[in-house]
Amino acid sequence: MKTIPFWTDLTPPPDNLSSPRIPEAVDVVVIGAGYSGLNTAIVLAKNGASVAVMEKHTIGWGASSRNGGLATTGMKRSISAIIKRYGEELGRIFWQSSLDAVDLIEDLVNKEGVECDYARSGSLALAWKPAHYEQMVAKAKWMDDKLGHKVTLVPKADLRSEIGTDAFYGATVDEASAGLDPAKYVFELARVAVRCGAVICEHSPVTKIVKQTGGFMVHTNQGAVSAKEVVVATNGYTDKLVPQLKPRIFPVGSYIIVTEPLSPALQQELSPRQRMIYDSKWFLNYFRLTADGRMLFGGRNDLSTNLDLVESSQRLREQMLFVYPQLRDIPITHSWTGQLGITFDLMPHIGTVDGIHYVFGYGGHGVPIATYMGTEMGLLLTGQKTSSPFVDIPHQTMFFYRNNPWFLPLAATYYRTLDMLT
Numbered sequence: 001m002k003t004i005p006f007w008t009d010l011t012p013p014p015d016n017l018s019s020p021r022i023p024e025a026v027d028v029v030v031i032g033a034g035y036s037g038l039n040t041a042i043v044l045a046k047n048g049a050s051v052a053v054m055e056k057h058t059i060g061w062g063a064s065s066r067n068g069g070l071a072t073t074g075m076k077r078s079i080s081a082i083i084k085r086y087g088e089e090l091g092r093i094f095w096q097s098s099l100d101a102v103d104l105i106e107d108l109v110n111k112e113g114v115e116c117d118y119a120r121s122g123s124l125a126l127a128w129k130p131a132h133y134e135q136m137v138a139k140a141k142w143m144d145d146k147l148g149h150k151v152t153l154v155p156k157a158d159l160r161s162e163i164g165t166d167a168f169y170g171a172t173v174d175e176a177s178a179g180l181d182p183a184k185y186v187f188e189l190a191r192v193a194v195r196c197g198a199v200i201c202e203h204s205p206v207t208k209i210v211k212q213t214g215g216f217m218v219h220t221n222q223g224a225v226s227a228k229e230v231v232v233a234t235n236g237y238t239d240k241l242v243p244q245l246k247p248r249i250f251p252v253g254s255y256i257i258v259t260e261p262l263s264p265a266l267q268q269e270l271s272p273r274q275r276m277i278y279d280s281k282w283f284l285n286y287f288r289l290t291a292d293g294r295m296l297f298g299g300r301n302d303l304s305t306n307l308d309l310v311e312s313s314q315r316l317r318e319q320m321l322f323v324y325p326q327l328r329d330i331p332i333t334h335s336w337t338g339q340l341g342i343t344f345d346l347m348p349h350i351g352t353v354d355g356i357h358y359v360f361g362y363g364g365h366g367v368p369i370a371t372y373m374g375t376e377m378g379l380l381l382t383g384q385k386t387s388s389p390f391v392d393i394p395h396q397t398m399f400f401y402r403n404n405p406w407f408l409p410l411a412a413t414y415y416r417t418l419d420m421l422t
């Protein structure tokens with residue numbers, strides 16, 4: 001078993017997109033070459049701005065090349081909680097953004113020729129307990145009444161039409177969700193950004209941002225570039241570069257394994273409709289077939305970012321075999337991890353501190369939402385949009401968190417207890 005991401009093992013980062021040198025001056029420096037940063041860069045470059053994207057490692061090195069590739073509707077915070085907190089009008093706008101986010105990926109596929117095994121395959125949300133299915137029935141009606149969004153209920157008796165297991169108590173299908181190969185997607189975004197005129201500088205960690213007349217001097221270990229505007233798009237890898245940002249987001253680990261390719265008959269049995277699948281636990285599992293017919297199985301029962309990858313693969317394998325005992329004799333080929341960025345209100349945010357812009361906070365929904373938010377950031381900077389609800393909502397911080405997310409083990413125990421009790 002390899003302890004590296006499967007996606008980049010299969011499709012390594014492109015070696016012909018990074019600029020050999022850092023430009024002297026640009027309109028905008030974007031920090032982080034993931035979905036957020038690259039989508040920001042695409043919008044800016046298309047509108048004639050000069051843009052340099054600084055990436056500490058290689059293109060897409062962060063969560064954008066490591067994730068499960070599930071592009072599901074909704075956000076980390078449930079839509080009912082969003083409506084409760086922000087009211088119906090704003091709640092509907094946030095919900096619509098999550099639908100638009102998947103459409104935006106589809107547009108990139110269709111209009112920019114982004115080849116990433118994208119398919120509008122729908123998602124399957126599975127009830128872990130009988131009570132969860134009852135909640136799903138009520139939520140489906142609520143979604144239809146309040147948002148006009150239809151999901152299909154799948155009672156336990158019909159589950160085998162969707163999934164090759166009897167481990168769950170029913171499900172809902174959302175046909176608006178999609179799936180893709182995350183690494184191919186981020187590499188293709190980089191290609192589009194460069195085609196539009198953006199410069200990408202790999203192995204160029206930004207070490208310091210200094211204010212100067214008319215903008216900033218952005219220092220990297222490869223040299224400095226002056227910029228009128230700076231956008232931080234580092235999500236789960238946000239460090240103390242801009243100290244005021246650290247308390248606004250904290251990193252959480254997510255872990256994934258994949259199996260060897262499965263026979264077509266076994267693929268058909270496990271996931272006949274190739275859905276993007278997740279369950280209803282607090283510490284949920286997410287899983288799907290890959291384009292080459294492997295089972296990808298992700299999750300966590302801890303929030304830490306540094307679990308041993310052999311140990312985490314054993315835990316995930318146990319969870320996978322609980323769902324799919326059919327996979328007992330199938331070897332695991334890869335085990336890896338990456339960092340999600342979580343905000344205290346579980347909402348994505350766009351903001352500005354000391355004149356430096358930031359865009360982050362997607363939880364496990366960043367495939368579509370980071371695409372949307374990066375685009376939104378670009379539209380705001382180019383004046384094509386003058387306001388955004390993601391700017392307007394207050395960005396909650398907590399007095400007890402400045403640098404070290406010491407509270408994560410406590411939170412993990414809390415969520416494990418909730419999984420037992422609710």
Ligand SMILES: Cc1cc2nc3c(=O)[nH]c(=O)nc-3n(C[C@H](O)[C@H](O)[C@H](O)COP(=O)(O)OP(=O)(O)OC[C@H]3O[C@@H](n4cnc5c(N)ncnc54)[C@H](O)[C@@H]3O)c2cc1C
Nearest residue numbers: 032034035036056062063064067068070206338365366367
């Ligand atoms: C294991 C895992 C599974 C996931 N599964 C899903 C899923 O199935 N569906 C879904 O919607 N979401 C999923 N997510 C979340 C999703 O991947 C992220 O929300 C999304 O990729 C965030 O994109 P981003 O561009 O904001 O950040 P990232 O892709 O994390 O990019 C941030 C980049 O910033 C760079 N950086 C940091 N500091 C500096 C610096 N000082 N100078 C230069 N560069 C810097 C990093 O090297 C990194 O490449 C998953 C995440 C993980 C980790």
